[in-house]
Amino acid sequence: MKRIITILICIVLLIIDNTFAPFIGIKGAYPSFLFTFAVAYSLINNEREAVFIGVVSGILQDIFFSNTIGINALTNMLICLLVWYIGKSVFKRRKIVPVITMFLITILKHLSVFAIFSILHYKMGISIEQLLIVAIYNSIIMLIGYRYVFKFSKQKDNLRSKWRLR
Template sequence: MKKNIIIVFIMVLLLIVDNSILPFLSIRGYYPSLLLVFTIFIALLSEKNEAVLFGVSSGILQDIYFNGIMGINGISNLLICLLSYYVGRSIFKEKYVMPTLTCLILSLIKGCIVFLIGMAVGMKVQYKNIFVVALYNYVIALATYKLIYKLYIVKSEKNYWKY
């Protein structure tokens, strides 16, 4: 329970960084989503119920901040985190190649989900953003996966091996 509260707190901090600092570090107006990368990795490493919790939590946080349709990020992050959980069950999480490629693919899928829902309800969504942001997320994923993995797994293993 304590771990989940800490993760949700980190998500709130990443949302703040995503929307206050990263726009100043953008390249041609594009910047990554630290919150999405973190959420994908945590869902990849966690159990199914936690993946759902973190997906919905991060999506609701994004929906609260962004104008538009309430629930679009909640639904898309839920689906992305479920996919991340299922992928995480079948890959070697100790290596960084597959988890980071998973982050790239899931970032593309999330962009497509948001694009399709946005188009269905008449929102103006640029498809070019999907590819650039996914690549940017991939770069961030390459730089952060080992840290997130160590923080998440080491804490879990310490509790597991207590006598």
């Protein structure tokens, strides 16, 4: 049930990414609610959940945003694993850590996708200015939304212990 709810949240966020986000874009750059959720979720949860959310969010992004399947799935999975590793050693209740992590991880994700596209001889049109705008946007969304993802993740843990589910 936990994963079904997470997948449904990802689908809703993908719809928001495709419908609402372009309207708040600046110079062709707009945030990714789905990627921000995946990073926040990975920061809070365990390694298996980080891989799961990375693959699911990446496949959804591949379906709607790129001509090649697997690039976003691979980069999101690896990035979510990295974020999980970072999350193991930080105090998760502080908002500044997720915000800074989101800023840096957004840049890393775009640079990773750009590198893969370059190797495959695909063209990707994004400027440094757009990259910074996306990173700032995603960081703002993380600042606002991290608390809700944190509560969502902890609520599931409480439900598990309350019902003694394994």
